[in-house]
Amino acid sequence: MTFKEIGMKRDICPVCEAEREIKIGLKKEMLAINNELIEIEARVEYCATCKEFFADVEAEEENIQKAYRAYRQTHDLLQPEEIREIRERYGISQRAFSRLLGWGEITLHRYESGALQDEAHNNELLLMKDPDNFRLLFERGQDKLAPHLIRQIEKRLVGLSSEKHQNWFKKYLESFFGFARIDIYSGFRHFDLDKFESAIMFFARHPGGVLKTKLNKLAWYFDFLYFKKLGVSVTGTVYIRLPYGPVPKNYDFFLHKLVSEEALLMEEKIFDKARDIIGEIYLAAEEPDLSFLTVEERQCLEQVDKHFQNLNAAEISRYSHEEAGYQNTKDGDMISYEWAKDLKI
Incomplete structure (x- = not known):
């Protein structure tokens, strides 16, 4: 199997149990995620003496995260940074957001740290990208939040609502003036x-x-x-x-x-x-x-x-x-x- 070397070090080979020249590189591997095989370019180490591949704990975690990212992309799931961006858009902590969603307090932290979310939780988070949906959730569960946090979120929602309206109006105008077309009558460009x-x-x-x-x-x-x-x-x-x-x-x-x-x-x-x-x-x-x-x-x-x-x-x-x-x-x-x-x- 193809091995692309990216570095070298001298270390203890876990197979030989002796100090060896260890090559560090990338190799295609298949990892099972939710009973589905996902191909990634895994970071591995190779001992030329015993001709064995292996990975330390840090590399194994990196490889799992690569597989998770590939799995999320294949199944249209949010990546950890996208989940964090949704939460931060409303200026709310992981704990407060979890309370509004009715999840365990550690769940959102795990997802933002790289754990693989299930489809149901992913769909809830997707709905929260729209400020109007978040407002409904907030109005239903704001009794779970501190008064200062309620005021902070209300202020943020006013700004986001205005931003959403402006974006909608801009798209409407672009369609209205340019008919959302790209041809000889628009000069081969969408209306800007x-x-x-x-x-x-x-x-x-x-x-x-x-x-x-x-x-x-x-x-x-x-x-x-x-x-x-x-x-x-x-x-x-x-x-x-x-x-x-x-x-x-x-x-x-x-x-x-x-x-x-x-x-x-x-x-x-x-x-x-x-x-x-x-x-x-x-x-x-x-x-x-x-x-x-x-x-x-x-x-x-x-x-x-x-x-x-x-x-x-x-x-x-x-x-x-x-x-x-x-x-x-x-x-x-x-x-x-x-x-x-x-x-x-």
Whole structure:
């Protein structure tokens, strides 16, 4: 059987019962875990004199833990560090968590230390990954906990609930704007909310803000120019053709989100009172966070911003109407990124 040597020492061979040159290495072995044979690369020692393999207590424990980890992976069981992370997420001790779960106080300690959990206990722990499930457990068994610990957990749950809501909302937005697709209409990228928000804030950072019509065109040129250069969009946004030019799909919803979060300030400007023509101006309320963008993406952002800096909303709208992507797309339809190759910038 293959033996991969990784070291050497001089020690007493337990078989020869004499001091020998002992090779240390790795060898494939089969260990029985719950009546199932698990193959691992076991750490063993080898005596060239008696030609026997053996392992000391420390190595045997390491090999068992390797087999346990492989068994857990095969059966979709939580690893010890994952169990610990679940508990620590709620800022609770092993003893307190065990009390809430109704387990013996030593059980959780054993699992976090490497003992193999049974499937029933594993399923309970999996449910505890969701703060809402933990809250139910906590409300049912908080009488088993000290008052200061109850207050501590309640505070932690408020934060986790808010975090869960934000994560859900972000995923919803990514699906809403990008239709959770990766194809020619998204620029072969899933919608990235952070990158899209960074671009919008960058374009709206100028004193006096930017009209919504121009803001939408700048976002379109940013993604399409980057696609022209590298064959992939930056934000994964799906754009559609409207009478005044290309716009991000569902852009009104997104702008409303940024305004409600006070990241953007919106002001209505009257252009023609008699004809009731009103435009919306957006101004960044804070400096844009460009850390989500790569160096190349930032350079592209700055190129678009500089190229159109002297054009007003009407002028950039007319400019976009001359683009092949706009001219070869029907009103209301998605604009394919394939037209980026003909971009006039």
